[in-house]
């Protein structure tokens with residue numbers, strides 16, 4: 001491979017280099033290689049396996065008395081039936097498609113403008129062009145530098161004066177860091193969590209940094225489940241993948257801030273568990289409900305009174321200019337019809 005570049009396919013359909021590759025033919029090749037995985041008729045073609053899985057699922061559903069596998073799975077979810085799911089999708093699809101068409105037209109205008117400037121014929125927007133031109137539109141329309149924002153989001157400050165503060169205001173919780181307990185990594189933070197009446201609710205572990213042995217993404221784990229049967233209080237952890245700086249403070253991006261709030265919503269779900277049997281403890285709820293507490297908790301990240309309490313410059317203590325955050329929020333709403341590859345691996 002001397003003198004050649006190799007682009008590795010990542011484990012999602014969206015390939016981040018598509019946003020930067022200037023050669024349209026290479027973008028197309030990368031896109032086609034990505035979507036053809038598992039169906040190229042070679043030794044790794046899993047079409048037959050997928051078809052077998054579908055047949056076995058249908059058989060399993062019939063054995064259990066359901067007309068379809070979807071009906072079997074949904075019976076235990078909050079949606080209950082495929083009809084309810086389809087009704088929801090039918091509601092969502094028209095505005096989602098309209099939004100995608102609207103954003104597509106903006107990208108097409110960018111293509112037309114660029115081609116005209118190069119005195120070259122224009123071409124219709126294709127899937128492999130989307131990320132590339134979306135980045136160009138984003139840069140032109142929402143011109144700001146994310147690094148301007150980061151000094152206002154020092155990690156421990158976000159956690160204690162943002163995430164914990166919101167939980168204090170909403171639920172009366174208070175937090176006290178513990179340094180006497182053994183931890184599996186020196187960077188892991190441990191907190192006692194107290195109810196408003198001073199009784200202990202849980203222990204919370206904040207494992208914020210990426211390290212080679214850690215899987216990607218962000219998630220919540222329950223190491224001890226709450227249970228009235230065992231008398232155990234919950235020990236709940238949030239795991240994120242924030243890059244640890246070589247030196248100096250850890251300054252977060254807005255995306256990392258909202259991820260911290262999101263994961264803490266799952267942590268609250270685990271800590272507020274009040275059941276007898278461990279089987280039902282914490283986040284052991286239907287899959288189509290489990291993201292609800294985390295989505296709600298994300299809302300507090302830019303809630304004015306919460307934001308004012310934590311978004312302060314780590315050196316000067318100065319409050320973050322609102323105009324700066326408004327730019328981030330506006331930019332994050334752009335291109336929602338097609339999530340950029342950078343967020344295709346959503347936190348769970």
Ligand SMILES: [Zn+2]
Pocket residue numbers: 262266291294347348
């Ligand atoms: Zn989640």
